[in-house]
Amino acid sequence: MNIFTTVLSGNIDQLAAITAKHEHILLATDQNVSSLDQVQALINQLQQDCAQLTVIDNLPAEPRDEDVQNLIAQLPQSISLVVGVGGGSVLDVSKLIAVLGVEADNAQRTEKFQQLLAGETPVQRTELLLIPTTAGTGAEATPNAIVAIPSRATKVGIISPVMLPDYVLLAPELTTSMPAHITASTSIDALCHLIECFTACISNPVGDNYAMIGMQKFFANIDKVMTAPQDMQVRLNLLWASYYGGASISHSGTHLVHALSYPLGGKYRIPHGLANSLLLLPVMKFICEPCQEKLAQVYDLLPQSDKSLPSLNKAHALVDYLESLVVELGLPTKLNAIGIDASQLPELAANAMEVKRLINHSPVPVTEQDVLNMYQSICE
Template structure:
């Protein structure tokens, strides 16, 4: 899958984007109310209004949006014929912006048709600007929606949704609270290590994953501790982008398959669900991916080159466990008030995500999934 987006990056990279707005008569900016108030976003809106005759703003995208949220946004749009869709926000906002870019064209499939598997064939021009460093949505062909009736999430996937332009602007991420920077950073890490070890990994996705992990390992904790460290924040934006690009060329697997039910039924933030599952899932995957775990371990700033591959693979899992703890993220479902009586549902729902389960580099049974979930209930382990 080719990613043909033009990437603009760096401090104040949005100060003048008039060259992107030529010949545009109408624009739709998709964001949320918190992001809309950031000075740099207000400046962006000002540029759009200065150069484009009709500008609409959608600021009602909720976290973990459902198909009903997108349908409501579509219904409320003053007009669907727009020349440019600009998404500014976290992964949820960018996913909705990508969907609107294919729904706001003549003869577009309906949202229900997209959910049923129909593929879009065209979209309007799009610019995606992440304000968190985790989902990599700006580099993936995916849009993830919650389906409340099924208590899970589904992915609408098409390369047509990849944007024309991406802007990686570190000052837009400095207002992220530490817990959001931590959980979204872990989401990026999951994208990178899962794609790197997936059955569908390949030299292209591996290169993206290795570059992204090197940046993430060196910058995540600094970015969380020093929110105004623009270099660390930019490195995390690039790590997240590389994670998205790895997804576009390979795919995630066990962590994401098992986290979908946690988001769909219990509405856990995606990054938090991934943080809880990261070490337990990688413990299961490790024996089938020793060499790749060793390669990832070698990218750690404090890696010990004297270790053999087996020892490195164990050390990487231990580092993941310690990282989640250092970032003060939950390490069990019990901490969040979810008990082991939910195990049967969780196992069935995770196994139902076959799109991702088929990417796991080891055979996965229902008992395997149950055993991994069971580690998230420390006081109830058998």
Template sequence: MHINSTVLSGQGVLQNIDYLINDRNHILFVTDKNIINLAPVQQLIKEIKATAPHVTLVDDIPPEPSNHDVDALLKRMAVADADLVVGVGGGSVLDVAKLLSVLCVKSSGVTLESLLAGEKPTKRCTSLLIPTTAGTGSEATPNAILAIPEKNTKQGIISPVMLPDYVCLVPELTTSMPKRIAASTGVDALCHLIECFTATISNPVGNNYALMGMQKLFKHIESSTNNANDLEGKLNMLWASYYGGAAIAHAGTHLVHAMSYPLGGKYHIPHGVANAILLVPCMEFVRDAVVDKFAQAYDLLPDANLVLTAEQKSIELVKYFRGLVERLGLPTKLQELNVSPDDLPYLVDAALDVKRLMNNVPKTVKREDVLAIYQSLL
């Protein structure tokens, strides 16, 4: 998949994007109630309103949006053609912005229902995505993930047409993240990187993105989480997240994400938190099938012991994952999130039904394997 987005990054980069918003007739600005109050975002909205004759502001994208949320938004907007969609926020906001870049083109011929049914879009309006968390990598993926309440799970709408024209990585926009969100979104980025690197459909292009991303993430995830004003660390985490998204675009995630989808769909557990709980047991399960790749990843740790054997390195990498989740203060047991043991049969069936991702797992996964992983977290 060819990613042809123009990426602008660094402190103050929002002060130099006039050329992106000038000469637009209708700009659709998509964000949420928390992000819209940030001073740089307010300034950007002010500049947009001073430039474009028509501005539609959507500031109520919920966390983990559902198909019903997007459908209600479309009806409320009475969607007209837009010249430019600007999405500013976390993964949920960016996913909805990508969908709107397609659905706000009347001549696209697609609807939300047809996209969920598998129809592929062929056109979109110009789009600019600005992440405010360093985790989802949505700005670099062709995916938009929606909750489907009727099925207690999530579904991905996937098309390279949704890849944005422009991306801005602005570290000062991530300084307002609470520590818990910085931690969970950072681990989400880690899951993207290590899963894509070890997936059955991994390839040299995706692997390069994954390795570059892990090198940045291992060095900066803890310092940038613990110090909200670590702008260098924040920028490196934004790049790690972007590389994770680019790895998804060229490969794909597998076991962690397949098993986290039902947790998010049924219990509405934040995606990064669900991934953090599953990271260690899922990586323990696949380790023996990807020893050499785990060893490569281990070598990127700042304090890696390079004299260890590949087998030893792979084991130490899983230990690092366990320690990282604990040091970041993220949940490690499902009881902490009020998940009932009675729901395990449903969770197992729902996870196995995410065949798009289960097919990427680097070893055979049986029903009893998935059940054992969930049970290990009780």
């Protein structure tokens, strides 16, 4: 297990030097991703590189605790390398597989998983390679694995530096199969990571530096990826923006957008990027004035920014830009569009306030009424 992650960018051909030294490789993905020609080529390469390959291709979106528990029964006895290929959910579960894989048998793996859900910190894992197929979650750069707990209507984060991977491959050709609406929502997820970490009360110069680099790449490429979806350089730039978002999380942390989105994913299984795209605007409006200096710095990264404006005007102009961006990307702007009505909002607000790990990162004090108001602002 390496202390530092080696990040490669390009195509899958360069992985042979990593995979050829392993006896038993487990590749974890989902059925949509496993059907891609590029992933089939990777599977064929792995079959040639190692003595034994196990492929698990039924990993679910927005994984629940019971999904991970069911997955444990599919794990082989010994694993020398875990290769996770997919979106954030697949990468998060791949991290958990790497941690659980060091246990001797499935009974011990089940016990370890319950301990992790209860707050135990992972201390070891098997070797891990992560290959994102979406430019959004940045999960390949975070020490987190997020698991939904429907019985509690929320999600929990299992967090440890141990879960940072040994290797990451950013391969833009793997992101071209995404439908436009998935490209849009996952990209907004990346932006949420970057801007939340930059404005969190625990922000710091290291995380801020990653966030600024990532946001610059995001703003320069988000329009292009929608008009030129086959441009590999644009795709790679957004993968790097996503990676820097994950790196920002590793040094800082998200706050209100993610805290408010967790109940939507935890209970209603709303896709994470979609939930974040809905909540970005109400949260940015809530923190606009108190965070005007930092939001002004973000505004200055926009290709068409007016750097002569005062800070508060820049902050409001940024919020206006984000509002128009969500609309231009064709993403919903109201909770009603995803089946959530006003009667559900008090429960959502109460559950969001229980996500203390993220609520505590808020740059301004926040009450349950504040959270309820934010939900109500996007519910007709």
